[in-house]
Amino acid sequence: MSRTYRIKATQVLPVSQQQAWDYFSNPNNLQHITPPSMGFTVTSETDEGRIYPGLIIEYRIKPVLGIPVYWMTEITHVRPFEFFVDEQRYGPYSLWHHQHHFNPVAxxxxxxDIVHYRIPLGMLGDLANAMFVRRKLDTLFEYRRNIIPKLLLT
Known part of the structure; x- marks a missing residue:
């Protein structure tokens, strides 16, 4: 079995908790905060653009060499304005558990964001993580760190 990895990314946004929640709880905004090179698109209907426990979201993503991958997540926990959790139901990981927390600060x-993930294929998955998966995820969160303030302030 592969190891379980953890990524934690934190940033302070110059907006209210309500504004942050309104933006990030809308699945239609996911493609705007994902690098264009990943070819990310939401392919499912997202019911009024708001999350709720049990919501299934389907995507197409091209994480490596432009090869399209189907990915399905479920929103499993929601505490409005404070946090929500999405978990992979089908896709490239053997485990994907992503927490999104919003705390008011000065x-x-x-x-x-706190992500726990595991890659299939045992030691090969661990090697893939060391060679490119972790870097790809770090790049994703770095992209978000840069693009999100611009999107929220326009």
């Missing part, structure tokens, strides 16, 4: 809201 000057805005602190947004924290």
């Amino acid at each position: 000057g805005g809201v602190e947004m924290t």
